[in-house]
Amino acid sequence: MLGRYFQPNRCNAPRLRPVVRPYSTITSKHNQKIVDLLLKYKAEEEQKPDANSFKVYSFARAIHAVMNLNHPIRSGTDVVALPGIGLKITNRINEHLFDQYAQETTSEAKGAARSRFSGSKPVLILAPDSKVYQELLRNRALVVLGSVPGIGPTTAKKLVDAGCHSIKDLKSPEFSSMLTSKQAMNLKYMGHFEQPINRQDAEDVMAFCRAGLGPEFEITLVGDYRRGIEMFQEIHVMVSHPDFVHVPLPSDPPHIPAKSKTIIKKKSGRRRKDEEVRTNLLHTDILPLLQQRGLISETLSCGFTSWQGVIRLPGPEAGWGSRIHRISAVENNDGEYRKMSVHLVPQKSLGSALLFLTGDNEFHKDLSTRAQKLGMLFNQHGLWSWNPSQTESSPPNAEPRSSVETTNDGYWSLAKSTSEEEIFQELGMDFVDPTKRNFAFVSGKRRGKRTSSSYH
DNA sequence: TGGCAATACTG
DNA sequence: CAGTAT
DNA sequence: GCCA
Structure with missing residues (x-):
């Protein structure tokens, strides 16, 4: 499973007969056009290199259902x-019917007589005030409004019932006031976030940040970019600075509860957190600078050491333009907008943060598992060793001062964190190139790639 | 959110 | 014919 | 893709 054996080119498939279509001679008395339409979608899915066979089958089922109809389909409610x-x-059927209707009405306008007599197929004529036409309009509006991320069937229905029929309608204050802030934001940037980000875009953003933040900040592109992906949805950036040195201890005291002892919940240190939010370089320097320089357009969430939001792509350095120009562009919603995240990381944790932020998810989960098996803990701040309580006479020279009052059973101490290499080494692994950090590698490492066939 | 079908080929 | 791959 |  998991498409491990997919064949990019069907022409290479050795024993593939000419494509067998269950319905090779498909005719429908009343809905031939719609059957053709569905056949086209089915064929499209079949052509795709990563075709979903269940999807193909679903189209086949739908075709079958339409074929069995003994009356023409007039609108989605019929079907x-x-x-x-x-x-x-x-x-899709509604869309098709609507197009067909539009086409027929225009040809009617051209010459009523001609279309009446030359059409060999039954002509579908709908009065604009007919119930069926209203139904088509309504369905069309539901689809359009539902295409806004965050607007689902329920919100779409509410909007349509309130008289909103298009994206343009939605942008008027009357209807946009019905949206949550998230929905409104997705509307504002519609057509942007779906657009893929390429490597050059990300490199331009990094260059822009470097120019804006000054030489003391170390900036690295992480996430999909660092794994060598060509196109992705979000730019992830890791930032460090010599003045930012805070490395928090793991909050969960024990790693493996051999016996489910009392769960210790320490909620101390709140005041500290608030204090740090204010003094944190992310909040005092990085974000204000990027905002003032006309990069940041929106903040989706902002935490302690990480920010996620929307930026305006600055493009190559030659096209950055003036600060004023960029600011006004952001105000007018001109330009290309993408999602981005910034993570402020202490230099001491550079290696673990790099591993953590580069991913992917499966790879990083695998690292955590390996660490656990070694009695350690891996997070973005480092690879930690657990030191059992020093009731014995072995107070290690690690850094017991930072143990705080986590538990009486022991404390965490930072084993490795500054480079990826040393963390891999500590976990007993060879260095894994960022481009190999994916599920295929993880599963391949566990056991040689075998087919699932095994006899018993 | 995750399970899902039909069939040609293999041995 | 059943298991498997697609 | 559809459906429970």
């Missing part, structure tokens, strides 16, 4: 209740 036809196909 939505049919087994095997769900929301997406209903919407």
Whole structure:
């Protein structure tokens, strides 16, 4: 499973017969056009290199359902209740019907007589005030509004019932006031976030940050970029500075509760956190600078050492323009906008943070598991060793001063954290190139790639 | 959110 | 014919 | 893709 064996080119498949279509001679008395439409979608899915066979089958089922109809489909309501036809196909059929209707009305306008007599197929004519046409309009509006991220079927229905029928309508204050702040933001940046980010975009952003923050800040592109991915959805940046040195201890005291003893919850240190939020370089320097220089456009969430939000792509250095120009561009929502995150990391934790922020998820989970098996703990701040309580006479020279009052059973001490190499070494692994940090590697490392076939 | 079908090929 | 790959 |  998991598409490990997919063949990029079907022409290489050795024993593939000419594509067998269950319905090679498909005719429908009343809905030929719609059957053709669905056949086209089915074929499209089949062509894709990573085709989903269940999806293909679903189209086949839908085609079958339509074929069995003994009356023409006029709108989605004729078809939505049919087994095997769900929301997406209903919407596609509606779209098709609407287009067909528009086409026919224009040809009617050109010459009523001609279209009346030359059309060999039954012509679908709908009065603009007919119930069926209203239904098509409503469904079309539901689809359009539902295409805004964060607006689902429920909100879409509310909006349509309130008289909102298009994205343009939605942007008027009357309707945009019905949106949550998140929905409003997704509307504002519609068409931006779906757009892929390429490596050059990310490099431009990094260059812009470097120019804006000054030489003492060390800036690294992490996430998908560092794993060598060509196109991705979000830019992740790691920032460090010699003045930012705070390395928090793991908050969960014991790593493996051999016996589920009383769970110790220490909520001390709150005041500290508030204090740090104010003095943190992220809040005092990085974010204000990036904002003033016209990069940051929106803040989605802002935590202690990390920020996530929306930026305006600055483009290559030659096209950065003036600060004023960029600021006004952001104000007018001009330019290209993408999601970005910034993580402020102490230099001491550079290696573990790099590992943590580069990912991917599976790889990083694997590291955590390996650490656990060694009785250690891996997080973005470091690889930690657990030192059992020093009731015995072995107070290690690590850094017991930072043990705080976590528990009486022992304390965490930082084993390795400054470079990826030393962390790999400590975990007993060879260095893994960032481009190899993915599920395939993790699973391949565990056991040689075997087929699932095994006899018994 | 995750399970899902049909069939040609293999031995 | 059943298991498997697609 | 659909559906429970």
